[in-house]
Amino acid sequence: MTDPENYGEWTEVHALSGAYAVDALDDLERARFEDHLSRCAECRAEVDSLREAAAVLSVDDVEPPAALRASVLAGIEEIRPLPPLTHQTVPVTTLRRRRPVWRSLPLQVAAALVLVALATTAVLRPWHDDAPAPLTADQVLQAADVQSVGQQLPDGSAATVYVSRSKGAAVVRTHDMALAPAGKTYELWLQTPEGDMEPAGLMPDDPDATVLLHGDASDSTAVGITVEPDGGSDQPTTEPVLLFDLTT
Secondary structure (H helix, E strand, O other): OOOHHHHHHHHHHHOOHHHHHOOOOOHHHHHHHHHHHOOOHHHHHHHHHHHHHHHHOOOOOOOOOOHHHHHHHHHHOOOOOOOOOOOOOOOHHHHHHHHHHHHOHHHHHHHHHHHHHHHHHHHHOHHHHOOOOOOOHHHHHOOOOOEEEEEEOOOOOEEEEEEEOOOOEEEEEEEOOOOOOOOEEEEEEEEOOOOOEEEEEEOOOOOOOEEEOOOOOOOOOEEEEEEEEOOOOOOOOOOOOEEEEOOO
16 A cells, blocks of 8 residues: 555656656656656556557657647647645545546546547648649640630730630630720629520739639630629629620
8 A cells, every 4th residue: 555645746656657658758757757667567557558549549740730839839828737746644544535536547648649639630631621722724724625715806905715614614815905994894704505694703904814714614605794893793784895605
């Protein structure tokens, strides 16, 4: 039986089993605990079980996000530390009452390891559920099935629409196109097989622009450009200044 007068020191050393199992002690603590370990069969059993749990919960090495360290350090400042253990004489009856508490430590440490493993997987591997990268204008222009339709305006400016049915996307390129009037903007439209015009984005204030249209162009019959109020419209308010037929 443990000497009641040394109960505080004994429980303090015994509490190092979890940290020892995952090699988290400094040299002084390790030497102290290993001396205790040679005389405590229960601690040896705990260390063995915790090492098995840590091995099961191990994950592949991954590079943590740059913000993880700052987040952990910020969280530490909000944690209220426990008061230090003090050495005091404990009656034998109290000792017998307390023994089941430290015997439950392996379960508590194992549960903590599970939470750490789950948190590590969730924090360090967020890319597992990432959506595919968005389509780019270059991917449409380089598609094997890309088709183009061009038009030229009386002032000499020109615009060309490129459409890839396999990618379900269209791109418009302008050359030396006059800017929209003050308070107005050029808006792009995709025409459905039913003849409806669906908004597909706004043109930038740039005479030479390459723009990927919003929306699914896999079965669009035409692309239109209209002059609309700043911010665009839900439906065309003017006749298209350019209309590109995609059915030919």
